[in-house]
Amino acid sequence: QVQLVQSGSELKKPGASVKVSCKASGYTFTSYAMNWVRQAPGQGLEWMGWINTNTGNPTYAQGFTGRFVFSLDTSVSTAYLQISSLKAEDTAVYYCARGDILTPYHRYNWFDPWGQGTLVTVSS
Amino acid sequence: DIQMTQSPSSLSASVGDRVTITCRASQGISNYLAWYQQKPGKVPNLLIYAASTLRSGVPSRFSGSGSGTDFTLTISSLQPEDVATYYCQKYNSAPRTFGGGTKVEIK
Numbered sequence: 001q002v003q004l005v006q007s008g009s010e011l012k013k014p015g016a017s018v019k020v021s022c023k024a025s026g027y028t029f030t031s032y033a034m035n036w037v038r039q040a041p042g043q044g045l046e047w048m049g050w051i052n053t054n055t056g057n058p059t060y061a062q063g064f065t066g067r068f069v070f071s072l073d074t075s076v077s078t079a080y081l082q083i084s085s086l087k088a089e090d091t092a093v094y095y096c097a098r099g100d101i102l103t104p105y106h107r108y109n110w111f112d113p114w115g116q117g118t119l120v121t122v123s124s
Numbered sequence: 125d126i127q128m129t130q131s132p133s134s135l136s137a138s139v140g141d142r143v144t145i146t147c148r149a150s151q152g153i154s155n156y157l158a159w160y161q162q163k164p165g166k167v168p169n170l171l172i173y174a175a176s177t178l179r180s181g182v183p184s185r186f187s188g189s190g191s192g193t194d195f196t197l198t199i200s201s202l203q204p205e206d207v208a209t210y211y212c213q214k215y216n217s218a219p220r221t222f223g224g225g226t227k228v229e230i231k
Contacts, residue, residue, distance in 0.1 A: 035220065037168075045160075045168060045211055045222040061219045062125075095167065099215070108216050110158040110173040117167055 002026035004096050004115035011121045017084040020118045022096030029077035030054050033100040035111060036070060036081050040092040048094075051079060054102045086122045093117040126151045128214055130223035136231045143199040145226045147212035152192045156216030159188055159197045162225075163208045171210075172197065204230055 007021040022034065036048040049060040051070040058070040069082045079096055095118075097111035127150040137143050147157065155175040160168040170179050172188040175195055185200045199206055207230055212223040 037222075044209075044225045045162075045213075047213075047220045047222060050218070050220070059218055097168075099220070108156055110170055110215050111160070111168075111213070111220075112170040112173075112179070114167045114169075 002098070002113055004098065004113055006094075006096060006115040006118045009119040009121070011123065012086050013124055014086055014088060014122055016086050016122075017082060018086060018120055020081045020083075020094050020096075020120070022079045022081070022115050024077045024079070024098070027098075028103075030074055031101065031103045032098045032109070033102060034070075034072075034079040035097045035099045037095040037097055037111075037114075038092045039095065039117075040089075043092075048081075050099055052102065053079070083120070086120075088122050090120060091122050093119050125219055126153065126214060126221060128212055128221045128223040130210075130212055130226050132226060133224060134227040134229070136229045137202050138231045139202055139204060141202045143202050143206075143228060145197045145210055145212075145228075147190075147195040147197070147223050149193045149195075149214060153214045153216050155191050156214055157188075157190065157195050158213045158215055159186075160211045160213065161206075161208045162211065168211065199228075202228070202230070 005023045030053045035050040038046045048064045051058045071080045096115040100109045101107040129148045157175045159172040162168040176188045187198045209225045209227045
């Protein structure tokens with residue numbers, strides 16, 4: 001079945017970096033875009049951006065430029081989110097979610113499925 | 125950027141009640157609108173896409189309607205397992221903005 005499996009929870013100190021992985025299975029990885037969504041404690045869903053798994057081209061939402069990097073390893077059908085210079089306000093659950101259809105041509109698509117989420121806690 | 129505004133932000137209703145949640149886009153988005161359900165401590169789950177298409181396996185008491193700027197999610201007969209926060213989302217272009225969420229509780 002189609003699923004996304006994310007890496008486990010992380011506890012980091014301010015100023016450190018973290019890399020979250022999202023491994024896809026059950027479909028052709030490069031046929032769909034991958035999105036990243038943040039949910040701070042007790043808050044709503046915030047779209048961080050997406051990466052074109054065909055070209056590797058990332059698009060970042062406002063507020064997620066500079067310290068946030070999306071990357072891929074298509075050989076293992078995995079997308080990554082790296083956050084550098086971590087701050088306490090980066091404490092959140094981070095989700096990956098499959099999105100747009102990329103082949104044979106680009107079509108807008110809803111988010112489904114979602115990964116199980118990765119809790120990143122930033123605390124000294 | 126297009127803003128997505130949900131109302132109400134929370135509601136409390138009795139089992140069996142009809143519940144309606146609205147989502148308004150600040151500009152027209154055709155029918156590129158999805159609804160997600162997030163139960164406490166769980167992953168968001170797709171309910172409806174293309175504004176009104178029920179995802180396979182979702183109970184038929186859920187329905188969606190609307191096009192352009194105004195959309196609704198209706199639960200025809202609220203059940204205890206429907207306690208959750210519901211989010212709308214536009215997906216027709218970046219940014220793929222979510223609404224602020226509507227928390228549904230049982231009275």
